[in-house]
Amino acid sequence: MMKFLRQVWESFRFASGALKSNITRTILSLLGVTVGIFAIVAVFTIVDSLERSIRDSLSFIGDKVIYVQKWPWGFGGEYQWWKYFQWPEPTFAEYKYLYDNMESASAVAIMDFRGSTTLKNGSNSINAMIQGVSFEYNLISDIPVQNGRYFIPLETNNARNVAVVGADIAESLFPGQDPVGKPFKLSGHKFTIVGVREKKGESLVDFGGSPDKICIIPFSSFSKLFQSGRRNADIVVKGFPTDEGMKEVEAEIVGLMRTKRGIKPREGNNFSLNRPEAAAQAISGLFAVLTVAGWVIGSFSILVGGFGIANIMFVSVKERTNLIGIQKSLGAKNYSILFQFLFEAVMLSLVGGFVGIFLVYLLTFLKLGSLEILLTPGNILLGLGVSSIIGVLSGIIPAMLAARMDPVIAIRSK
Known part of the structure; x- marks a missing residue:
């Protein structure tokens, strides 16, 4: 356990040093992930807030109830519309x-x-x-x-x-x-x-x-x-x-x-038997479409951000090839080098995710009439989860290349 924690700490130090040494490149690489996570979490947060507000407004209708009325809440079915007038x-x-x-x-x-x-x-x-x-x-x-x-x-x-x-x-x-x-x-x-x-x-x-x-x-x-x-x-x-x-x-x-x-x-x-579930299902269908739209919009930004992180990781591997050779010659295992670069990619992506989530948090202070925007723990975990996955996917290939390097060839590189 101590060995694992030490490895995590060393990976964190390497990642922090690499990100700080190229701050401008790091910020530019973060933008894609930040915009993508902001788009996804913002859409989910606003959709959840809208749905909660509308469902609260529907609470007066009651739960597990049936309304016996002349008019149906939705026209159609076996009768022509003018026949309802005769009821x-x-x-x-x-x-x-x-x-x-x-x-x-x-x-x-x-x-x-x-x-x-x-x-x-x-x-x-x-x-x-x-x-x-x-x-x-x-x-x-x-x-x-x-x-x-x-x-x-x-x-x-x-x-x-x-x-x-x-x-x-x-x-x-x-x-x-x-x-x-x-x-x-x-x-x-x-x-x-x-x-x-x-x-x-x-x-x-x-x-x-x-x-x-x-x-x-x-x-x-x-x-x-x-x-x-x-x-x-x-x-x-x-x-x-x-x-x-x-x-x-x-x-x-x-x-x-x-x-x-x-x-x-x-x-x-x-006579018509109307159920509140019909209104609730219509609302759920509408917000499902908005949720899909949020994923689509955010996915494009995250894709760009993922390529940006992959690019910075390839550059990082090339810049630190000599250091990789020294580490391997001193006994560093392949999985240690792999974890080091993978950790760096995930950390970079998580920083972008945190910034995106923070921007969504700022939205909760906006006054949008009677709509109260709440950033839920579930949406925060969603944003961090997506960021972590993007970091792993973007950094896995550069990390594998670094782990498989021959130490002699790596030390000779300049």
Whole structure:
């Protein structure tokens, strides 16, 4: 072990001396590797940051859930697009039927949205999205309440005028105050705040609107205010974790919905079952393309950098031929000479990799709106790993030539 460590230390000294003695040549050789590693790690870092931001924005949709809706999230399939117009909207009665009869679901909820609506408290006002939900909605979608509480069944069942509001709404209507228990006006009706959600802040993409500007009220209250007797909405069903692929819950939804709507056996469904996985898969496909593009762009720069390192190693071997002969005449083994030059090539490549990674680290300080760029340990290891491989591939041939030199011929060279 001590012999190996001594050999590593000697190789490090030789490599450092060789790189310092030709600093200009070393820097020029590093540029290719630096640019290549920067391109690859930067693309991976930005793609990871974008994907994380978008997936966080999709978290409100819920996990292992199926949305029963009129319109599919993606057109196509067995029906022509105009036939969707003839399909009925899901109703509150259908929600109650699923709620009472579903056995393979852990939760069934109903929800609906209304666009920008003015909320007022005296002279303070804010435009917000109104979301009406049944009590079980918090079992399907994450609603982190920082101050106060979520609804209780009595409030949702009896159409109480209560609300769980986003942080921006609370700050706008009640600046510097505790908003819990205080009233405000929504479409001319008095509502009381029972809870305030945790502040999420800006996101690159906010599917369904920013949670900080959403006012959640019981679906029964929402229906009285905005639906004019038409209790149409989206039904959301959450399956059990043990239901792989959501097959059991989907089959039960289809059977119950067809029964409720009186669809004959030979007739097709007149409702859509939408899954959040479709959006997640589309996002994954997009970022997979961006990742491949990053590899392609970075590979060209790394290829140039690899040739640069190979060139400097060939020159280094030629310049130190006499020294190689002296070392071998004093008993240095072939593997010792091989390791010495290979270590030098890897060290040179790693220095370029470190510089490239450092440049990516500087990117994390840039303000790109709501996008937070994070350099993960995985991407750092990726950059260093690629640098090491490039160093080995670029230095292996020059190192082998140096190791196979005849000591007598090498000493005589000038």
